[in-house]
Amino acid sequence: MIENENQIALIKEQIGFLFDKDLLEEIYKVGRLKKIESGDIIMDPGEEISYIPFIIQGSLKVSREKDDGEELLLYYIESGDTCAMTLQCCVRKSKSSIKATAMEDSLLLMIPMQYMEDWMNRHASWRQYILESYHVRISELMETIDAIAFMRLDERLDKYLKDQAKLLGSLEINHTHQQIAEDLHSSRVVISRLLKQMESKELIELKRNKVILKGF
DNA sequence: ACATTAAGTGATT
DNA sequence: AATCACTTAATGT
Numbered sequence: 001m002i003e004n005e006n007q008i009a010l011i012k013e014q015i016g017f018l019f020d021k022d023l024l025e026e027i028y029k030v031g032r033l034k035k036i037e038s039g040d041i042i043m044d045p046g047e048e049i050s051y052i053p054f055i056i057q058g059s060l061k062v063s064r065e066k067d068d069g070e071e072l073l074l075y076y077i078e079s080g081d082t083c084a085m086t087l088q089c090c091v092r093k094s095k096s097s098i099k100a101t102a103m104e105d106s107l108l109l110m111i112p113m114q115y116m117e118d119w120m121n122r123h124a125s126w127r128q129y130i131l132e133s134y135h136v137r138i139s140e141l142m143e144t145i146d147a148i149a150f151m152r153l154d155e156r157l158d159k160y161l162k163d164q165a166k167l168l169g170s171l172e173i174n175h176t177h178q179q180i181a182e183d184l185h186s187s188r189v190v191i192s193r194l195l196k197q198m199e200s201k202e203l204i205e206l207k208r209n210k211v212i213l214k215g216f
Numbered sequence: 217a218c219a220t221t222a223a224g225t226g227a228t229t
Numbered sequence: 230a231a232t233c234a235c236t237t238a239a240t241g242t
């Protein structure tokens with residue numbers, strides 16, 4: 001049960017417009033808030049899922065992961081979003097096949113999944129939200145598939161940096177070359193070289209653990 | 217000062 | 230574009 005005035009105000013502000021009043025009341029009743037820190041893993045492949053997470057504040061990165069730890073970034077989710085893969089898991093009562101990591105300190109609203117079906121039947125705004133959410137997610141998946149299939153790695157890297165900056169609202173990206181390589185499913189050496197190239201074109205500035213975008 | 221981790225580079229496939 | 234092998238630079242203890 002969420003009773004704190006400030007928390008309710010915050011939820012209302014971030015996702016209130018998505019749902020009708022009755023549903024919001026129910027959300028306050030059964031939901032609970034969870035703070036997570038940058039880098040925390042929210043969901044791991046194979047994990048049973050018993051709640052649906054909504055992002056109230058911050059952002060998560062959703063990636064596919066092989067058993068040997070190799071990764072590929074699928075898309076990001078931010079405030080007002082939920083994770084489509086989670087929804088799918090709830091319906092089919094299957095296990096997660098993706099990994100979600102916090103990109104910054106974030107706040108999640110957790111809804112136990114047993115309400116899913118009931119709300120689908122009783123609340124039009126919930127139905128619509130879920131449908132819309134699938135739609136957006138699929139579009140984003142398409143975009144990353146296009147990027148992998150049709151873009152050269154240097155273009156992908158450029159897009160990656162810009163996406164990252166936009167999402168975090170900062171031109172300073174605090175990632176190591178290794179982490180960037182993992183997101184793009186490439187190797188550290190290759191990323192280092194491409195970044196070096198961009199630096200010599202004065203597009204970016206390189207520091208340890210940091211990439212600074214210039215002039216966008 | 218030393219160890220550890222991140223980043224840079226030439227050569228090879 | 231990836232991998233290897235090695236160097237150099239930055240940072241923590």
